[in-house]
Amino acid sequence: MGVYKGIELDDKLCRLIRHMSSAEEYRETLQGLQGVWDNLTLLGQLSGTGADMSATRQAFHKLTVGLLDNLGNETLKKVVLEMESKAQVAVDIMIRNLFERTADIGFLATDDDIRDYAARAPEYIRKLRQGYGSEKERLQAEFDALTGRLQARFHEYVQKYSVYNNIILLDTEGNVLIQLDPDNRVERSDDPLIRESLQTAREYVETFHRSDLVPGDAASLIYSFRVTSPEDGTQPDDIPLGVLCLCFRFGNETAGIFDNLKDADDWSVIALLDRDGRVIASSDEWHIPVGAPMELVLDADYQIVRFAGREYLATTRSTHGYQGYTGLGWYGHVMVPLEHAFGKDASAMLKLVSGEVLEEVMSNPSLFSEDLRNIPLQAERIQRELNRSVWNGNVRQSSDRKALNPAFSKILLWEISNTGLKTKDVFERSIGNLHQTVVSAILQDSQFLASLAIDIMDRNLYERANDCRWWALRSQFSELLAKPQFDEHDSRAIQAVLAHINSLYTVYDNLVLFDRNGRVIAASNPEQQSIRGQLLNEAWVRETLALADSQRYAVSPFAPTPLYQGRHTYIYGAAIRDQNEVVGGIGIVFDSAPQFEAMLMDALPRDAKGAPLAGSFGVFADRERRVIASTDPDLRPGTLLDLDEKFFALAGGTGISNIIARHGHYYAVGSRMSGGYREYKGKQDSYRNDVTALIFVPLCPVNSAHVKRGSKTRQRLQLQNARANESGDTVEIATFHVGDNWFGIHSGKIIEAVEAKGLTPVPGASGHLSGYLLYQDMTVPVVDIHRLMPERPGIKHEPGKQVVLVRIREDAVLGIMVNKLGEIPEVAQHRVQALSSMFSGEGTIADSLVKPEVSHDSGELLLILSPEKICQRIMALKNKEAPPATGGEKAAQQA
Incomplete structure (x- = not known):
């Protein structure tokens, strides 16, 4: 434990709590009240009221420590969880x-046009160096045409x-054969990635370092692989002809x-770090500049670190990986300046929540320690x-006629009570906040996770549209489909190509090639070869065959097929x-069931063990509230989600959150x-399909x-202490x-x-x-006076209730169970009116009431109970009972 401004706190909070404005505000208020308690304790000892506040002061101080400790820890937990999520x-x-890029390079390196160029370009270059005259011009024209076609293909890609800004094809010696970016003047490379x-x-091959292939960048992320000889029979297969490089737009993506x-209003700095902890993106x-070394925070939820003369809250997270791929060992890293770490106001998230629902949810014990x-x-x-203690002090003051200054003592006692109420109010407000x-x-967090889910989906x-x-x-596809007719050999060759692609891109259930009439030529899935020759009549097929250019694509509705x-x-x-x-056309059938479920599972909140939080679930749905996918097995694709329209009537890229009731929760x-x-x-995309993640x-x-309901309050009669200059006698009433x-x-009784x-x-x-x-x-027998009144049920007295002890005789005491103690005012005698025996009845246990002070006073009157009538009522009930009297009745009778 550490000490912060006289208060013992968790060591980790001592350096942080000064930056938590709400905790600081409550600390100052409570410590100010502690000073008041000191004064009241001293005055209580001097006044002779018998009210020693030392125990109360110590109890409130101990509670202050607990409050600030919890307040600080919960505030810290919220901030750290947000930082961890971002990292x-x-x-x-x-x-x-x-992960998608690793599939791209492996597939693109086998592209027939690229392999053909890699095989032919060196020969053209050799001949052009040796040739001259018209022959050289002819060769140059042929080579330019060949290069132009591949340049166009790179551009299409x-x-x-x-996500790529350049494609470079090199020979096996590192000489650049062709590249997409005309501004990149590199002609040769010695980058080790080539070998x-x-x-x-x-x-x-995946590399991230300074490369002479991209001379203007401090570091470049490049995906590369060898290009081998084309399978055309002109030379042995798989002979390396060169290296293909895809240059990733790393800065743009991060x-x-x-x-x-x-x-x-976010002060956090998000960074990616390499395996050595250096910043590679900020x-x-x-x-936080690129290249700066960072202190990795992997063995703790957070750490206070220093950087460039400033203190930060920092956290680091390694990747969970994706389908076994973990990349180059990078980390997500988040830092927030300490002075701004706890200033974010999240109260706006509650604006849609009704007060009644919020009150009920906040009373749920499972949400809080x-x-x-x-x-x-x-x-x-x-x-x-x-x-x-105050109530008893007032009772003693009224019965002790020798008190030196009863007026001062009463004022002091009530000031003690009011200070207690102020202190309790601070605790209640702080806990409520x-x-x-x-x-x-x-x-x-739920909205953040929904954003994550829809981002993963988009x-x-x-990638699927690409x-x-x-x-x-x-070209193999277009050449086959352009033939007037094709045989079984052609179809099987295409099926083998589709199967190879599907093996690299496992998110598809099937890849289907069809001719200009929509008839299936080949399919990648070996279990669906029966569809070959079938005519596809679905609307997306007609839309595909009507597409205007190579940049456009068609997508089927999310429907059974x-x-x-x-x-x-x-x-x-x-x-x-x-x-x-x-x-013709190609249709790629997305394996939606496992893929969408995996996306939603990755976005679910996690428990302390890293497993999805029990009872949580995720949903993708369209604007009409039709379910696309869900981790809840009861919400199957195509079913309607019974949820407020506000969750779906959102502009693109925006979100909301609220609390809803569903199936009793x-x-x-x-x-x-x-x-x-x-x-x-x-x-620029003509495709529109609004999907909501929830x-x-x-x-x-x-x-x-356990909802904390405000106690039912009725309008009470105004009971004010009689003024000193008021004529007539006064009587003191102890209320409850x-x-x-x-x-x-x-009060004298x-x-x-x-x-x-x-x-x-x-x-x-x-029962009474x-x-x-x-x-x-x-x-002392304790009675439930509710049961003494005719046709009135008893009250369940929970732990914490109190008993008012009333003296019947010198040797006889009776206890009355009460829920709450009230005021002990001095009331003018003329306001006390005896109850008429005509209207009181046999069950009456009161002998008088207090009349209103002024004409506009209204509400429930104060009934003054008579201990004697209480005893009489007990005896009357005893005489009506058939069984022998119990110890309780005997004690009451003796009283």
Whole structure:
């Protein structure tokens, strides 16, 4: 433990709590009240009131320590969880993207046009160096045409896969044969990736370093692989002819990831670090520059670190990987300046939540630690004991006629009570605000996770739109479909190509090639070869064959299709052209069931063990609330989701969160509408398909939480102490509450109020006897006066209730069970009116009431109970009972 401004706190909080404005505000208020308690304790000792506040002061101080400790820890937990989420998502989203790149390079390196160019270009270059005259001009024209066709093909590729800014083809010696970027003047490279690409046994080479292939960059992310001889019979297969390099737009991609993770008022800096902890990308390079070494924070949730003369809260996360791929060992890293780490206001997340629902959810004990739940209970107990002490002090003052200054003593006692109420109020407000903070953090997290889910989906389907268009450009496909007729050998050759592609891109259930009439020529899935020769009559096929150019694609509605065994999915289609004439098309059947479920599972909240939080689930749905996918087995594709329209009536890329009731439980629900990724669903893209991601986080059962309801308050008669200059006598009434009723007894007849601790029930006793209480070696019967009144049920007296001890005779004491102690005012005698015997009846236990002070006073009157009539009522009930009298009745009779 450490000490911060006189308060013992968790060591980790001592350096942080000064930056938590809400915790600091409550600390100052509570420490100010501690000073008041010091003064009241001293005055109590000097006044002779018998009210020693030392124990109360110590109890409140101990509670202050517990409150600030919990307040600080919960605030820290919220911030750290947000930092961890950002760090994890930053690195995992990048790894997901790069996983697709590893498939790209392996597939593109086998492209027939690239292999053909790699085989022929060196010979053209050799001859051009040796040739002259018209022969050289002819060769140059042929080579320019060959180069132009491949340049156009590179351009087509980058138009679709815009994550790349250059494609470079080199020979085996490192000489550049062709590249897409005309501004890159490099002609030869000595980068080690060339030799590694020629020799590797893996399917790709991934490098991130300074490369002479991209001389303007400090470091470049390049995917490379060897290009081997074409399978045309002119030379042996698999002879390395060169190396193909795909240059990734690393800075552009990381900027997009960071922008999606940061808010306008966000002070956090998000970075990607290499395996040595150096910054390779930063969301704010002026703040945390690229190349700066960072202290990795992997063995703890967070750490306070120093960088450039400033203190930060920092966390680091390694990637979870994707389908076994973990990249180059990068980390996600988030740093927040300490002075700004805890200033973010999340209360706006509660704006859609109704007050009643919020109150019920905040009372759910499972959302908060046991220590936190106990603070209001302890504050209530301290205040109850304090009120009883003040109440008893007032009773003693009224019975002690020798008090030196009774007026001052009463004022002091009430000031003590008021200070206790102020202190308790601070605890209640701070706990209430903290509960709101916790709930708002859950709502914020659910919306963040929904954003993650839809981002993963958009990024994934972006690749699908790219794949179908690129594969449609494969010359082997266009040449086959342009033939007047083709045989079984042609069909099997195409099926083998499709099967090879499908083996590299496992997110597809099937790849289908069809002719200009929509008739299936070949399919990649060996279990669906029966569809060959079938005519596809689905609308997406007609749309595919009508596409205007190679940049356009068609997508089926998310609906059941025979191509996916009657299940719901998307099919992406692109037209295949020969000399600008559409000769057929390709349809790629997305394996939606496992792929969408995996996306949603990756976005679910996690428990301490890293498993999906029990009861949470995720959903993809369209604007009409039809389910696309869900991790809840009861929500099958095509079913309607019974949810407020607000979750679906969102602009692209925006989201909301709220608390909803579903199947008897409250859930925090975060929603996010798809906004697309890069060109996919962008302004230039004709494809529109709005999808909402929703993440459901369980909170508590509906109507089963222990809701803290405000006690039912009726308008009470105004009871003010009689003024000194008021004519006539006054009488002092000690008041209390029993259930919803307000009673009083002349204070001179009361001994004191005690806690109902140790109350012993008596088996077989009458219902009006609550039990016995031992008081100063005296056995005192305690009655439930509700049961003394005709047709009035008893009240369930829970732990913490109190007993008012009333003296009947010198040797006889009776206890009355009460719910709450009230005021002890001095009331003018003329306001006390005796009850008429005509109207009181046999069950009456009161002998008078207090009249209103002024004409406009209204509401429930104060009934003054008569201890004698209470005893008489007990005896009357005893005489009506058939069984023998129990100890309780005998004690009451003796009293």
